[in-house]
Amino acid sequence: MLFQKTSNYADKASDDTQQSVETTEQNIPSAPSGQERGTETISIPPKSVTEPNVASSTDIRYDPIIQKTSTLAEQISKNTDSSFSINQAAVISASFPPTEGPTTTTRAAKLTTWTMPTSTISTINLSTHTTITSSSDVISSTTKVLTTVIDPNIKIYDCLENMCKKNESLFYKDGRLIDANDYGYWNEACGILYLWGKSVVDWQTNYNKCCSLGMMPIVLENDTKRECLDNLSKPSVWKYNSNYWTAARKTRTNGTFQWCLPNDTRSDSTFDKSSSHWLPGHPSNINGGNCVHLQVNKSIGRVYLTDKNCSNFYVFGCQGKPTPPPPCFAPKCPTFSCDKTTSFFSKLPDGKTQYLTNPINHGFWFTINGRTYVFSSVKQTWLDAAKACCAIGMKILSIEFDYEYTNLIAAAKNSSNAEGIFWTSGSDEGCEGNFGWCAVNKLVRDQEAKWYPGEPNNYIGKENCIYLKLGKTEGTLFDADCSTSQLYICEARDTTKTTSSSEAMVDECGAAFNVSRDEAKQIFNTSTYSLKIKCFLKCMGENGGFMLNGKLVDESILMMAESLAANAAKMQENMIAVSTCGSKKGMDECDTASLVFQCGQENAPELVANIINTVELNTSSEAVPLPGLVPKCPTEYDCVVDPQMKDDYLNNRAVVNNGTIFTACGVKYLMQFNTVSYEAAASLCCKYGLKLASFSSPSELLCLVNKSMSTIPVVDTHAWLAASRLGVASYAWCTSSSPFNLIPTITDHYPERSSMPDWFLISVRFVVEAQPTDIYLAQERMASRLLPFCKP
Numbered sequence: 001m002l003f004q005k006t007s008n009y010a011d012k013a014s015d016d017t018q019q020s021v022e023t024t025e026q027n028i029p030s031a032p033s034g035q036e037r038g039t040e041t042i043s044i045p046p047k048s049v050t051e052p053n054v055a056s057s058t059d060i061r062y063d064p065i066i067q068k069t070s071t072l073a074e075q076i077s078k079n080t081d082s083s084f085s086i087n088q089a090a091v092i093s094a095s096f097p098p099t100e101g102p103t104t105t106t107r108a109a110k111l112t113t114w115t116m117p118t119s120t121i122s123t124i125n126l127s128t129h130t131t132i133t134s135s136s137d138v139i140s141s142t143t144k145v146l147t148t149v150i151d152p153n154i155k156i157y158d159c160l161e162n163m164c165k166k167n168e169s170l171f172y173k174d175g176r177l178i179d180a181n182d183y184g185y186w187n188e189a190c191g192i193l194y195l196w197g198k199s200v201v202d203w204q205t206n207y208n209k210c211c212s213l214g215m216m217p218i219v220l221e222n223d224t225k226r227e228c229l230d231n232l233s234k235p236s237v238w239k240y241n242s243n244y245w246t247a248a249r250k251t252r253t254n255g256t257f258q259w260c261l262p263n264d265t266r267s268d269s270t271f272d273k274s275s276s277h278w279l280p281g282h283p284s285n286i287n288g289g290n291c292v293h294l295q296v297n298k299s300i301g302r303v304y305l306t307d308k309n310c311s312n313f314y315v316f317g318c319q320g321k322p323t324p325p326p327p328c329f330a331p332k333c334p335t336f337s338c339d340k341t342t343s344f345f346s347k348l349p350d351g352k353t354q355y356l357t358n359p360i361n362h363g364f365w366f367t368i369n370g371r372t373y374v375f376s377s378v379k380q381t382w383l384d385a386a387k388a389c390c391a392i393g394m395k396i397l398s399i400e401f402d403y404e405y406t407n408l409i410a411a412a413k414n415s416s417n418a419e420g421i422f423w424t425s426g427s428d429e430g431c432e433g434n435f436g437w438c439a440v441n442k443l444v445r446d447q448e449a450k451w452y453p454g455e456p457n458n459y460i461g462k463e464n465c466i467y468l469k470l471g472k473t474e475g476t477l478f479d480a481d482c483s484t485s486q487l488y489i490c491e492a493r494d495t496t497k498t499t500s501s502s503e504a505m506v507d508e509c510g511a512a513f514n515v516s517r518d519e520a521k522q523i524f525n526t527s528t529y530s531l532k533i534k535c536f537l538k539c540m541g542e543n544g545g546f547m548l549n550g551k552l553v554d555e556s557i558l559m560m561a562e563s564l565a566a567n568a569a570k571m572q573e574n575m576i577a578v579s580t581c582g583s584k585k586g587m588d589e590c591d592t593a594s595l596v597f598q599c600g601q602e603n604a605p606e607l608v609a610n611i612i613n614t615v616e617l618n619t620s621s622e623a624v625p626l627p628g629l630v631p632k633c634p635t636e637y638d639c640v641v642d643p644q645m646k647d648d649y650l651n652n653r654a655v656v657n658n659g660t661i662f663t664a665c666g667v668k669y670l671m672q673f674n675t676v677s678y679e680a681a682a683s684l685c686c687k688y689g690l691k692l693a694s695f696s697s698p699s700e701l702l703c704l705v706n707k708s709m710s711t712i713p714v715v716d717t718h719a720w721l722a723a724s725r726l727g728v729a730s731y732a733w734c735t736s737s738s739p740f741n742l743i744p745t746i747t748d749h750y751p752e753r754s755s756m757p758d759w760f761l762i763s764v765r766f767v768v769e770a771q772p773t774d775i776y777l778a779q780e781r782m783a784s785r786l787l788p789f790c791k792p
Contacts, residue, residue: 153252153253153254153256154252154253154254155251155252156250156251156252156253156290157249157250157251157290158251159249159251159258159260159261162207162211162260162262163211164207164211164216164262165211165212166211166212166213166214167212167213170212170213176326176327177213177326180326180327180329181326181329182198183195183197183198183213183316184196184197184198184199184316184317184555185198185239185240185555186326186329187232187240189228189229189231189232190224190225190228192228192319192320193319193320193321194218194317194318194319195210195213195215195316195317195318195319196240196241196244196315196317197244197315197316197317197318198315198316198555198558199315199316199579199582200313200314200315200316200558200575200576200578200579201245201313201314201316201579202245202310202311202312202313203245203249203291203310203311203312204310205316206245206314206316206317206318207245207247207260209316209318210316210317210318210320211262213318214320215318215319215320215321216247216261216262216318216319216320217245217246217247217260217317217318217319218244218245218246218247218294218317218318218319219246219247219248219259219261219319220246220248220277220294220303220305221259221269221271223276226277226303229294229296229303230301230302230303231301233296233297233298233301233302233303234298234301235298235299235301238296238298238301240296240315240555241296241315241555241558241559241562242295242296242297242298242559242562242563243293243294243295243296243314243315243562243571244293244294244296244314244315244316244317245291245292245293245294245314245315245316245317246259246292246293246294246305246317247259247260247261248260248271248291248292248305249290249291249292249310250283250289250290250291250307251270254272255272255273255283256270256271256272257270257271257272257283257292257307258270258271275305277304277305278304278305278306279295279304279305279306282304282305282306282307283306283307284306284307285307286307287308287309288309288310289306289307289308289309290307290309290310291307291308291309291310291312292305292306292307292308293305293306293307293308293312293314294317312572313572313575313576313579314575315558328430328431328434329431329434329443330431330434330436330443331427331428331429331430331431331434331435331436331438331464332429332430332431333427333429333436333438333441334383334386334429334438336383336386336387338386338387338390338395339390339391340354340390340391340392340393340625341391341392344356344357344358344362344391344392345357345393345625348632348726348727348757349726349727349757349758349760350632350634350726350758350760350782352636353632353726353727354393354625355625355626355627355727356392356393356625356626359625359626362374362376362392362490363375363376363377363417363490364377364415364417364418366410366411366414366415366418367494367496367624368407368410368411369403369406369407369508369511369512370493370494370504370505370507370508370509370510370511370512371404371407371491371492371493371494371508372491372492372493372494372624372626373397373407373408373411373418373489373490373491374389374392374394374489374490374491375411375415375417375418375422375487375489376388376422376487376488376489376490377417377487378487379485379486379487380423380485380486380488381482381483381484381485382423382427382465382482382483382484382486383482385423385486385488386423386425386438386439386488388488388490389439389488389490389491392490392625393492393623393625394490394491394492394624394625395425395439395440395490395491395492395622396423396424396425396439396488396489396490396491397422397423397424397425397439397468397488397489397490397491398424398425398426398437398438398439398440398442398491399424399437399448399449399468399477400437400440400442400445400448400542401448401512401539401542402448403512405450405475408468408470408475408489409470409471409472409473409474409475411470412470412471412472412475413472418470419470419471419472420469420470420487421467421468421469421470421486421487422467422468422470422486422487422488422489423465423466423467423468423486423487423488423489424437424466424467424468424477424488424489425437425438425439425440425466426438426444426465426466426477427464427465427466427482428456428464428479429464429465429482432458432464433456433458435449435456435466435479442548444466449477450474450475450476450477451476451477451478452469452476452477452478455476455477455478455479456477456478456479457479458479459479462481463479463480463481464479464481464482465479465480465481465482466478466479466480467480467486468489491622492622492623492624492625493505493508493622493623493624494507494508494624495622495623495624495628496624496626496627496628496629496630497628497629497630498628498630499630499631499632499633499724499732499733499734500632500633500635500734501622501623501635502615504622504623505540505543505544505615506520506540508539508543509536509539509540509543510536512535512536512539513532513533513535513536513539514532515532515533515536517737519533520536523536523537524601527598527601529594531590533594534590534591534593534594535590535593537590537593537594537597538589538590538592538593538594541593541596541597544611544615545615546560546611546615547593547596551582551585551589551592551596552578552581552582552596557578557582557611558575558578560607560610560611560614561574561575561577561578561607562574570606570643573604574604574607576603577599577600577603577604577607578604580599580603581596581599581600581603581604582596584596584599606641606643606646609641609689610639610640610641613639613640613641613686614639627727628727628728629728630728630732631724631725631726631727631728631730631731631732631760632724632726632727633722633724633726633732633734634678634679634682634724634726634734634761634782636679637679637680637682637683637686638683638686639682639683639686640686640687641686641687641688641689642687642688645687645688645689646687646688646689648688649661649668649670649688649689649690658672658673658674659671659672659673659674659788660673664703664704665700665703665704667791667792668791668792669693669789669790669791670685670688670690670788670789670790670791671719671787671788671789671790672684672787672788673787674787675717675785675786675787676785676786676787676788677782677783677784677785678720678761678780678782678784678786680788681720681786681787681788681789682720682722682788684788684790685788685790688790689792690790690791690792691722691735691790691791691792692720692721692722692734692735692788692789692790693719693720693721693722693764693789693790693791694721694722694723694733694734694735694736694738694791695721695738695742696736696738697738697741698741698742698745698746701742701746701764701775702745702746702775704766704775705766705774705775717765717786717787718763718764718765718778718780718784718786718787719763719764719765719786719787719788719789720761720763720780720786720787720788720789721762721763721764721777721789722734722735722736723740723761723762724760724761724762725760726760731743731762742777743777746764746775746776746777747775747776747777748776748777748778748779749765749776749777749778750778750779753778753779754779756779758781758782759779759780759781760779760781761779761780761781761782761784762777762778762779762780763777763778763780763784763786764776764777764778764789765777765778
């Protein structure tokens, strides 16, 4: 038994009349051989027929295609413009057995029918009361079959409906934009001023926001503009994000897109899937992709268009000059390569880590509260002083935080070599009155800059660089002519007592706010913070480059949200979290920093974890070029948590690539049976939200053998442990603050390697063929390939 259903939909019967069709369900008998199933007959009153010699009931048969068409009509009626046209074509069809009784519908439409066999075309105006019947006695040779076809070129969005109005309240009376720097980065290219934003918005908000600034969303309407943006996005030039909204969206059902610009009548304002500007595979029409976004591939210097859901969040972006264009916000710092002078350095056995061979040749060294300063003994111009600091692997002084004044005054009290006038990295060259610390690419903050009274004064228009006058009781800032020669101060974070720069950062901020390492570790286990912990969080965020004045540096966080997302859905989740948390504001900067951190933990914990991992492994961050008191750990690997892999571990699901999860002595471990390098093993553990294994004591490791050997997988090779002795004689753990004390309790199988400095890593092997099962360690090189062995 076949069930026939006619759908609810709205047809436009005339310019101003709409009537609906009521849904009915009928039992329709099977059609005879050679006949389409499920057709219906509409019986039309004779008075509505305009052609002669037609039976008392003109029959219009419904082909099954109507069912599909009606469904589409339903969908279209839900769009902004619900109008659509119906074209009719009629063909001959045979009759089929009758059903019981007629069914009544209400409908108004103008139908064109084709009468067979005379091929006379007639127009029939259906009454608002039309009887649908399958009675065989009304079927005649003049039977018509109605096939409904939806116009494929229906308008679904009208760009002209967007009201584009400039918000005059955002501007000074002279026409300048208020706080223009807060919106993002202003960049002029190919005669167009671009605004690359610092916040994420949906398509419509992006459009409205650009209009409010007297601008328009980004347009990529021709090959010339494409070439311009390609050149702008090259790795050596592009410093912004990777995902921006454009002005384009789909406007018709046939796949036509349009650049929605105010009062636009240009011939190139529309385009379709044939455009060469699309990313391959786009437009994909996935998840309602009616709006167009700009994807910047900065690794190859290309830009592409993709279709996205209009409610997605991407970075705000505009083009077009406000009147007048915004002023400068930061100095034009000199561009030069900040390279080390290789003859000053010696290398550690890893072939990468370097330290100064004769530090004393370069000035007076002073270390306090996690920072090391070098006070030069020779004078240089401002630019040459900056290059001299680079030559010894450091940077010229930038006084970013209040506590640095305290550190520097302490140095002056300690030695007369630290008293006097010294160049810093401060400058307002090319942007008068807007000073910045060029070495760290940050603006000089008024609340922390200790200017001498009357300074800066730009005496005779030549003073664009900042020097520090330092004594035993105070330090004050002056602007001066950059071409004069002065002493200078180089600085770096003290990493001699830590295995990584991130540990040194914890020590620096801990010293500034009296927070111990143990207290810092507990931050993730609580949701309430004392004042010193709040300020510690602010310090860590600002030193890590993700906060400024207690607020998120949106562009840095957005870059992380983009690059660390495993898929498009995760990127949207990250973008929304950045938007939500970035708007948090507390009673002061420290309070704001804690609210932002707490919000991130609640809304995007994987993103927060990945940001912290990135800061910890940032090899470009500050590190003093001196031999360490503790070993250095390899950090040149990516540490990004994969939510799906983490969930697999937590739920004991099978590990990909020939691995296993097992619990021993109350700890859940993960081991993979493919041999890889140390960096690859550490990176794999990160994906599961784990770290390479470390053990607080020999007894913890021996427990695996003595109590839980049955759970340990049988392996015939060594597995990596997270320990190193790079640069020193003894080992230390890289993922734990516990002392390394496995040797000599655990046998070192190759003790002769202790005298070989390039064998500075370590592994473990469970000797399952021994009776009883044994365990031993082995010293390894960077080139070794062993099993990843991970734990929480």
